[in-house]
Amino acid sequence: MMDQLTHLMGGFGDVLTPMNLLWITLGAFLGTAVGVMPGLGSAMAVALLLPMTFTLDPLAALILFSGVYFGGLFGDSTAGILMNTPGNSTAIATTFEGHAMARAGRAPQALATSAIGAFTGGVLATTLVVFFAPTMADLATKFGPGEYFALALFAFVAISAIVSESPLKGLAALAIGLALALVGTDQSTGTARFTFEVPALFDGISIVVITVAVLAVGEVLHSAGRVGHRGAHELVRSKGRPWLSGPEFRAALPAWLRGAGIGVPFGIIPAGGAEVPTFLAYSTERQLDRRRRKPMFGKGAIQGVAAPEAAGNATAGSAMGALLSLGLPTSATAAVLLAAFQQYGMQPGPLLFERNGAIVWALLAGLLLATVVLLIINLPFAPLWAKLLLLPQSYLYAGITVFACLGVYATGASKTDLAIMCVLGAVAFAMRRTGVPLAPVLIAVILGPLAEYSLRDAMANSGNDPLTLVSSPITLSLYALLLLGLVWTVWRRLRPAAPAAVEEEHEEETSGSGRT
Amino acid sequence: MSHTRLDPAAEPPPAGRPPETEEPTSPLSFWDGRGELVIGAILLVVATVLVTGNLGMNVIGDGGLLGPQGFGWFVAALATVVGVLLTVAALRRSPEQRRSMAARERTNWRAVGLVMLGIIAFSALIDIVGWLIMATVMFAAVATGLGNRNVVRNLAVGFVMAAVIQIVFSGMLDLNLPSGLLGGR
Structure with missing residues (x-):
């Protein structure tokens, strides 16, 4: 324990320079902005920033990105509360009660509750990461190829079949991602695979190109397709005291803590981000509310805002832990962050704490600072952020397109990259249009090579004995978890869908902006 | 693809109009409410590319049991199965379901x-x-x-x-x- 504190203090020492503070603040501002605007997500923002930060030093870029990651989760509820259009799928759960509060004239309290909730979740989860990530990394150093294969398989099945709305559509996205990851030179034999004599493909398809095409270009095409089909939403004016009264605070506090408690475990499960825990936190609070003397749900219950927000950021925090200590991205944003690490020649995973310890601890310190900065810029100023919603959509998306093309061109000034971007953008558009999730594509692109090479290594090491894959307690428990998840999925689908019906309805409505 | 179902010129002007109220009266074309057909087609193209690539691959050295091609076969199989299932699901959908899907898939x-x-x-x-x-x-x-x-x-x-x-x-x-x-x- 003391060790971790010393390391963290060292991290604060590294991160507390004027330049780094500037990057944290910039990340917080950018993240809040993309969070507030419907359709933009932190994953897309980081993907667009990736090619532009080649020249920054790694720590500066990483704290900028993590500021964006957390900031996206702070800002996403603002549009949901004031306009009933959640900025992201992670804010849908907050929107039900949040917008009800706003309509009842309590918009500032709803915004404050959500900001403090996001802060509580983020700080609690990051603190847990500080204390437990090194232990987890130690455990993970014992991982062999068999364990890594199980981990990757677990991530694939979890994100595509268990969490996804339709397992078939999730698997479709997974297959597309795995196929993209196969292109390039085979690492163990040097064989050129699926390159079709195009030299630009020998190094594989750049992850930057894939993320920008799938997240940014696909999103722009998707919103173009919806021109003329969008309903108008009215912005509820947020006026009055932005503080919480004593009773309000006392009502929200347990909900913040419960939400954070629900969110933390989900960060290490590849569940595609914070949607599942935010809904879980919301329905927990609704159940608790039913037992109260005066049920408030539906009329603007403060707990219904507090818990999902805390859960969302707690998930983001522990997702950082899983990313740093296991190298396991559990959401689209985490997958893009992993690509960022690789861009600087660092491989998240058990060895990261040894090899790049200084940067990791500085990053964790930066995360804690970022949550504080985010609280400061969100708590009193959320109504100001809502002004961003007045920005013309046409210029916003045109700007995103210009930055997307700039980013792809900047990675290598290659025509092939631009052509791949066009094709993948069109594919992503077709996927969005039919409700095929995008996160499995990114997870598959990132973890596909890990799965393949660890399977091949495991086979080579054991003389092609398939039993080697289930020969350790870690692999066995991962497969057992996987089986449990599948059983739960089947059970959930066969059961008459009564209690979840309301949520799913809303999810479908807003799935237009659905992404982590 | 030839999408005949939506005449772009007949689209309402971009502004906050109450969307899709007159929808059910229009007749269903083949593509209506069957967006998965495109995904199915993409997956089958992916599978074809993987199979062609695997067959024509100039394998260097000994790659072990799976070799450089093993994973490609697996992904090709996955893409084929999922692609066929999605296509079948889209073709079998009832007209009512397709109508509600088409309303959601409306595209400018x-x-x-x-x-x-x-x-x-x-x-x-x-x-x-x-x-x-x-x-x-x-x-x-x-x-x-x-x-x-x-x-x-x-x-x-x-x-x-x-x-x-x-x-x-x-x-x-x-x-x-x-x-x-x-x-x-």
Whole structure:
């Protein structure tokens, strides 16, 4: 324990320079902005920033990105509360009660509750990461190829079949991602695979190109397709005291803590981000509310805002832990962050704490600072952020397109990259249009090579004995978890869908902006 | 693909109109409420590419049991199975379900086409025509596609943005964007 504190203090020492503070603040501002605007997500923002930060030093870029990651989760509820259009799928759960509060004239309290909730979740989860990530990394150093294969398989099945709305559509996205990851030179034999004599493909398809095409270009095409089909939403004016009264605070506090408690475990499960825990936190609070003397749900219950927000950021925090200590991205944003690490020649995973310890601890310190900065810029100023919603959509998306093309061109000034971007953008558009999730594509692109090479290594090491894959307690428990998840999925689908019906309805409505 | 179901000219103007009220009266075309057909087709193309690539692969050395091709076969199989299942599911859907799906899948094809055209034009011509012109044109194409009919202002805003990016990136980050026609060579 003391060790971790010393390391963290060292991290604060590294991160507390004027330049780094500037990057944290910039990340917080950018993240809040993309969070507030419907359709933009932190994953897309980081993907667009990736090619532009080649020249920054790694720590500066990483704290900028993590500021964006957390900031996206702070800002996403603002549009949901004031306009009933959640900025992201992670804010849908907050929107039900949040917008009800706003309509009842309590918009500032709803915004404050959500900001403090996001802060509580983020700080609690990051603190847990500080204390437990090194232990987890130690455990993970014992991982062999068999364990890594199980981990990757677990991530694939979890994100595509268990969490996804339709397992078939999730698997479709997974297959597309795995196929993209196969292109390039085979690492163990040097064989050129699926390159079709195009030299630009020998190094594989750049992850930057894939993320920008799938997240940014696909999103722009998707919103173009919806021109003329969008309903108008009215912005509820947020006026009055932005503080919480004593009773309000006392009502929200347990909900913040419960939400954070629900969110933390989900960060290490590849569940595609914070949607599942935010809904879980919301329905927990609704159940608790039913037992109260005066049920408030539906009329603007403060707990219904507090818990999902805390859960969302707690998930983001522990997702950082899983990313740093296991190298396991559990959401689209985490997958893009992993690509960022690789861009600087660092491989998240058990060895990261040894090899790049200084940067990791500085990053964790930066995360804690970022949550504080985010609280400061969100708590009193959320109504100001809502002004961003007045920005013309046409210029916003045109700007995103210009930055997307700039980013792809900047990675290598290659025509092939631009052509791949066009094709993948069109594919992503077709996927969005039919409700095929995008996160499995990114997870598959990132973890596909890990799965393949660890399977091949495991086979080579054991003389092609398939039993080697289930020969350790870690692999066995991962497969057992996987089986449990599948059983739960089947059970959930066969059961008459009564209690979840309301949520799913809303999810479908807003799935237009659905992404982590 | 030939999408006959939506005549873009008949689209309501982009503004807050109450959406899809007259929908159920229009007859269903083959593609209505069957968006998965496109995904199924994409998956089958992916599988075909993987199989062709695997068959024609010039394997170097001994790759072990799976070799460089093993995973490719697996992904090809996965893509084929999922692609076929999605296609079957789309073809078997009842007319009522398709009607409600079609309402959700309604797409402004003219807007999508214009945006896509802008991006493709940028990708194809950036080296010849240069950043400043192509970024301006693309910005205007996307903004117009997204319903902003003031083309002159779209071009102006796009030009300012492209110019600022060129100055920032060439000046501060040492990233050279092609000047193309404006290069004076």
